[in-house]
Amino acid sequence: MDVPFTIALDAMGSDLGPDEVVAGAAIALKKRLTPAGILLVGREDELQTALKKHKLQDHPRINTFHASEVIGMHEKPIQSLKKNKDASLVRAVELVKLGTCSAAVSCGNTGSLMACSTLRLRPLEGVHKPALATVWPSKDTHFVLLDAGANPQCKPEHLLQYAVLGDLYAKAALGLEKPRVGLLTIGTEEGKGNELTAQAHELLKSIDGELIHYAGLIEGFQLFDNVVDVVVTDGFTGNIVLKSCESLYKMLKGLIKEEVKRNPLRLFGAGCLAGAFKNTRKRLDPDLYGGAPMLGLGGMVIKAHGSSNRNAIANAVRIAGRIVESEHRQQATEAIQRANQLTRPSKKRSGEES
Amino acid sequence: MDVPFTIALDAMGSDLGPDEVVAGAAIALKKRLTPAGILLVGREDELQTALKKHKLQDHPRINTFHASEVIGMHEKPIQSLKKNKDASLVRAVELVKLGTCSAAVSCGNTGSLMACSTLRLRPLEGVHKPALATVWPSKDTHFVLLDAGANPQCKPEHLLQYAVLGDLYAKAALGLEKPRVGLLTIGTEEGKGNELTAQAHELLKSIDGELIHYAGLIEGFQLFDNVVDVVVTDGFTGNIVLKSCESLYKMLKGLIKEEVKRNPLRLFGAGCLAGAFKNTRKRLDPDLYGGAPMLGLGGMVIKAHGSSNRNAIANAVRIAGRIVESEHRQQATEAIQRANQLTRPSKKRSGEES
Numbered sequence: 001m002d003v004p005f006t007i008a009l010d011a012m013g014s015d016l017g018p019d020e021v022v023a024g025a026a027i028a029l030k031k032r033l034t035p036a037g038i039l040l041v042g043r044e045d046e047l048q049t050a051l052k053k054h055k056l057q058d059h060p061r062i063n064t065f066h067a068s069e070v071i072g073m074h075e076k077p078i079q080s081l082k083k084n085k086d087a088s089l090v091r092a093v094e095l096v097k098l099g100t101c102s103a104a105v106s107c108g109n110t111g112s113l114m115a116c117s118t119l120r121l122r123p124l125e126g127v128h129k130p131a132l133a134t135v136w137p138s139k140d141t142h143f144v145l146l147d148a149g150a151n152p153q154c155k156p157e158h159l160l161q162y163a164v165l166g167d168l169y170a171k172a173a174l175g176l177e178k179p180r181v182g183l184l185t186i187g188t189e190e191g192k193g194n195e196l197t198a199q200a201h202e203l204l205k206s207i208d209g210e211l212i213h214y215a216g217l218i219e220g221f222q223l224f225d226n227v228v229d230v231v232v233t234d235g236f237t238g239n240i241v242l243k244s245c246e247s248l249y250k251m252l253k254g255l256i257k258e259e260v261k262r263n264p265l266r267l268f269g270a271g272c273l274a275g276a277f278k279n280t281r282k283r284l285d286p287d288l289y290g291g292a293p294m295l296g297l298g299g300m301v302i303k304a305h306g307s308s309n310r311n312a313i314a315n316a317v318r319i320a321g322r323i324v325e326s327e328h329r330q331q332a333t334e335a336i337q338r339a340n341q342l343t344r345p346s347k348k349r350s351g352e353e354s
Numbered sequence: 355m356d357v358p359f360t361i362a363l364d365a366m367g368s369d370l371g372p373d374e375v376v377a378g379a380a381i382a383l384k385k386r387l388t389p390a391g392i393l394l395v396g397r398e399d400e401l402q403t404a405l406k407k408h409k410l411q412d413h414p415r416i417n418t419f420h421a422s423e424v425i426g427m428h429e430k431p432i433q434s435l436k437k438n439k440d441a442s443l444v445r446a447v448e449l450v451k452l453g454t455c456s457a458a459v460s461c462g463n464t465g466s467l468m469a470c471s472t473l474r475l476r477p478l479e480g481v482h483k484p485a486l487a488t489v490w491p492s493k494d495t496h497f498v499l500l501d502a503g504a505n506p507q508c509k510p511e512h513l514l515q516y517a518v519l520g521d522l523y524a525k526a527a528l529g530l531e532k533p534r535v536g537l538l539t540i541g542t543e544e545g546k547g548n549e550l551t552a553q554a555h556e557l558l559k560s561i562d563g564e565l566i567h568y569a570g571l572i573e574g575f576q577l578f579d580n581v582v583d584v585v586v587t588d589g590f591t592g593n594i595v596l597k598s599c600e601s602l603y604k605m606l607k608g609l610i611k612e613e614v615k616r617n618p619l620r621l622f623g624a625g626c627l628a629g630a631f632k633n634t635r636k637r638l639d640p641d642l643y644g645g646a647p648m649l650g651l652g653g654m655v656i657k658a659h660g661s662s663n664r665n666a667i668a669n670a671v672r673i674a675g676r677i678v679e680s681e682h683r684q685q686a687t688e689a690i691q692r693a694n695q696l697t698r699p700s701k702k703r704s705g706e707e708s
Contacts, residue, residue, distance in 0.1 A: 111541070139605050152540055152548040186506055186593040187465070194506040194590050220597025224605040236548050237591050239540040241598045243574025248599050251493050251578040252606060255637060259630035269626025276613035276620045283609060 003037035003061055007320050008101035011042035011050075012070045012088040013108025015307045018042055021107070022050035024313025029061055033314055034321030037061045039101055041092045043068065067091040070108075073306055077111035081119070089113050093120050096299035103300035103320040105291060107308045114150055117294050117301040124329065126336045127296040128155070131162045131235070132303065133169050134242060135289030138224045144170045144179075145231040148292060149239030156199035159183065159232050160343060163204055164335045165295040166230040167212045172326035173289065173319055174229065182218035182228030184237065193217070196234065203343050204232075211339055249284075291316030293323060296332065300324060357391035357415055359456035361674050362449040365396035365404075366424045366442040367462025369661045372396055375461070376404035378667025383415055387668055388675030391415045393455055395446045397422065421445040424462075427660055431465035435473070443467050447474050450653035457654035457674040459645060461662045468504055471648050471655040478683065480690045481650040482509070485516045485589070486657065487523050488596060489643035492578045498524045498533075499585040502646060503593030510553035513537065513586050514697060517558055518689045519649040520584040521566045526680035527643065527673055528583065536572040536582030538591065547571070550588065557697050558586075565693055603638075645670030647677060650686065654678060 009025055011018040025038045040047050044066040051057045051064070067088040071080045081090065089112060092104040097120050106113050114132070123130055131147035146166045151158060163181050170179035183201055185193040193201075201217060208214035215228045220241070223231065233241070260270045270277075290312030291302035300323055304316040363379055365372040379392045394401050398420040405411045405418070421442040425434045435444065443466060446458040451474050460467050468486070477484055485501035500520045505512060517535050524533035537555055539547040547555075555571060562568035569582045574595070577585065587595070614624045624631075644666030645656035654677055658670040 111546070139608060149540055152546070184594060186503055186590055186597075192465070192506065197590075220594040221601045223598045224601045233594075236540055236551075237594055240538060240574040240587075240591055241595055243540075244577045244595050245598060245602050247575045247578045248602055249606070252603070252634075252638075254493060255634045256630065259633050260627065262630070265626050266630045269623040269630075272619050272623025273614065273627065276610065276616070276623075279613050280606075280609045284606075 004035050005102035005324055006037040006039050006100065007034070007317055008039050008041055008065070008092040008095040008104040009313075009317065010088045010092040010104065010106035010108055011040045011047055012067070013106050013306065014313070015073070015107075016309060018046045019050045019053065020310050021313055022047070022054055022056065023310035024308070025062060025317065026054045026056055027310055027314035028317040029056070029059060031314070033318035036102070036317075036321045036324070037063065038317065039063050039065050039095065041065045041067050041095070042088045065091060065095065071112045073109050075109060075112065077109070077115040080109065080112045081116055090116055093117055093299070093301060096301065097121055102324045103302060105302045105304060105313070105316045105320050107304040107306050107313070110149075110303055113301065113303055114294060117297055117299075121297040121299040121301070123296055124298055124333050124336060126333070126340050127161055128158050130294045130296040131165060132292050133166060133295050134292045135173060137284045138226045141226055142174055142289065143226070143229050143231060144173065145233065145238055145242065146295065147233065147235035147238050148242050149235045150294065151234065152236040152239070154196060154234035154236075156196060156203055157343070159196070159200035159234065160203040160207070160339055161296065161336055163212055163214070163230065163232045164207070164339045165332055166232060168326070168328055168331050168335060169293065169295060169323070170230050172323050172328060176229055178213050179229035180215040180227070181212045181230040181232060182215045184220070184231050184233040185217045186219060200232075207339055207342050210342060211335055287312040287315055289315060289319060291319045293319070296336075298329070300328065358389050359678055360391040360393050360454065361388070361671055362393050362395055362419070362446040362455035362458040363671065364442045364446040364458065364460035364462055365394045365401055366421070367460050367660070368667070369427070369461075370663060372400045373404045373407065374664050375667055376401065376408055376410065377664035378662070379416060379671065380408045380410055381664055381668035382671040383410070383413060385668070387672035390456070390671075390675045390678070391417065392671065393417050393419050393449065395419045395421050395449070396442045419445060419449065425466045427463050429463060429466065431463070431469040434463065434466045435470055444470055447471055447653075447655060450655065451475055456678045457656060459656045459658060459667070459670045459674050461658040461660050461667070464503075464657055467655065467657055468648060471651055471653075475651040475653040475655070477650055478652055478687050478690060480687070480694050481515055482512050484648045484650040485519060486646050487520060487649050488646045489527060491638045492580045495580055496528055496643065497580070497583050497585060498527065499587065499592055499596065500649065501587065501589035501592050502596050503589045504648065505588065506590040506593070508550060508588035508590075510550060510557055511697070513550070513554035513588065514557040514561070514693055515650065515690055517566055517568070517584065517586045518561070518693045519686055520586060522680070522682055522685050522689060523647065523649060523677070524584050526677050526682060530583055532567050533583035534569040534581070535566045535584040535586060536569045538574070538585050538587040539571045540573060554586075561693055561696050564696060565689055641666040641669055643669060643673060645673045647673070650690075652683070654682065
């Protein structure tokens with residue numbers, strides 16, 4: 001059976017084991033979430049066992065690639081890559097580098113995956129630093145936030161590029177035609193924010209209308225208010241906001257659970273509200289966009305959460321397929337070149353003209 | 355009646371009007387939240403009306419100071435200060451400057467209040483930049499986070515000073531003997547975080563045990579996990595995390611409310627759970643620490659939320675009293691001097707020795 005392209009799926013990185021990853025692949029195939037073939041990367045014996053269990057051993061769109069090693073969640077990025085040359089996440093990235101696969105999906109060690117992807121795939125021409133793009137739920141829809149932690153020491157021109165890459169990703173992942181792009185800062189009046197956002201704001205204004213629809217500065221209190229579709233921020237702030245919000249959500253769930261358990265009336269009430277709680281969780285479902293792509297690299301790599309269940313993995317595969325189909329790499333190369341042209345310092349430009 | 359000290363309370367800055375602020379003063383006096391006298395600052399006629407309504411016109415611990423102007427919530431800081439020299443928030447700060455009052459509390463325009471306080475009261479000797487300190491609820495307790503937005507362009511030595519000031523504030527506001535101080539970053543392994551946190555981390559290690567109990571680096575996902583009592587971060591990150599978490603909380607409340615209203619069974623269930631929801635809200639009560647002090651200035655100013663209700667205002671007055679009683683200013687001056695001594699660059703130190 002011919003497949004338009006193949007996705008390398010690191011089967012070893014999930015906290016829940018290779019069986020859960022294979023189950024995710026099974027869902028992706030069964031629900032036709034992507035037309036792509038899936039190449040499972042990991043220990044052959046474990047993969048075969050899981051494939052048999054999920055009755056996938058003869059599926060025409062699934063295949064395996066043996067990798068004997070696994071990088072643990074707490075290993076240090078660079079050291080782990082030096083030590084484990086046959087690690088599943090390394091092999092998955094290499095398969096993209098070789099052109100065998102069009103994208104790689106891994107739940108493995110974030111630092112190792114980011115380092116391996118950056119080292120092997122290199123940034124796209126003109127891109128300074130790659131960014132991790134995440135999809136967040138807001139009240140009635142979703143938005144993209146980047147960078148979520150790949151680049152903690154951002155310069156204004158990095159944020160410019162993230163706006164361009166985030167715009168393309170929002171089009172592919174959320175199906176938006178003209179995403180509104182905002183820059184996260186602290187107060188939109190004069191003299192607020194910091195040097196980074198002040199300079200990035202000017203750069204973004206200069207590509208507004210041509211490359212992106214720049215909706216301007218937004219503040220933290222607007223994050224979930226659906227005022228923009230793409231939130232641009234540096235990797236330090238982005239990562240802390242992401243993790244803090246997850247932490248708050250966890251605490252709130254815990255508090256309500258604790259209060260509910262205090263007496264039988266409350267437990268009964270919670271029973272009546274089971275549907276409401278379930279729907280709320282569903283509307284916030286993190287599995288729906290179970291993968292965060294590293295944007296701006298010469299090949300597509302999607303980082304899925306270490307604790308991803310089968311649904312999250314199936315959705316990460318779906319997102320990987322969508323990005324490949326959107327021809328992200330080609331589009332990103334062109335858009336980044338154009339952005340760099342538009343914002344080239346005028347000194348240099350006038351120098352060229354003379 | 356003799357009062358140990360007096361707090362200037364800007365009566366005009368609340369979104370809910372001067373009556374709500376006076377109601378807050380009434381609660382503070384009635385519940386004996388502070389031994390301080392309260393000097394209400396604002397339009398005399400409005401203050402007298404409110405005082406009569408709350409039967410406070412003859413209270414021995416309350417007095418008024420006429421200020422004819424009010425700075426609006428959306429006015430630009432510096433311009434508003436130039437234009438409104440008789441604004442209530444300006445007068446409240448001036449009363450601290452003059453020594454008439456030991457602290458000022460205002461719900462007014464944050465930017466104007468911060469600018470006015472910094473310009474009139476000046477930083478304490480040795481302090482580089484003041485910080486806004488906020489108290490947050492965590493699962494079973496509270497913690498202090500600073501800076502929440504006063505200084506968006508932090509240097510490592512600023513974060514060092516915020517650790518020292520936050521430590522003193524946590525002792526006064528939360529009643530802790532030995533607060534655990536943490537530095538917010540993105541991953542505690544090597545090569546993570548940014549230059550600012552890497553350098554601040556070294557500075558904080560050098561005062562650990564002597565001036566503060568430094569518990570090390572923490573990540574966003576630990577924010578509500580009660581691993582530290584004081585979270586140190588730059589004003590850019592701190593403000594965005596604060597506002598984003600408020601935004602998430604608001605969205606979650608909205609989602610649950612929406613789901614509950616969908617059918618009568620759910621509404622009935624929510625009735626059974628009224629106590630659980632109420633307790634959860636109470637445990638997260640933002641009014642309990644309704645004020646954020648500007649730390650590191652030559653006088654104490656507390657910023658209360660623009661939408662503060664009477665309970666929040668009463669608690670802001672309580673916190674103001676506690677900080678004054680803790681002799682924060684004297685202690686901060688000494689601690690900052692010591693911190694600066696301990697972390698003075700070794701080049702300069704050896705230069706002095708030679």
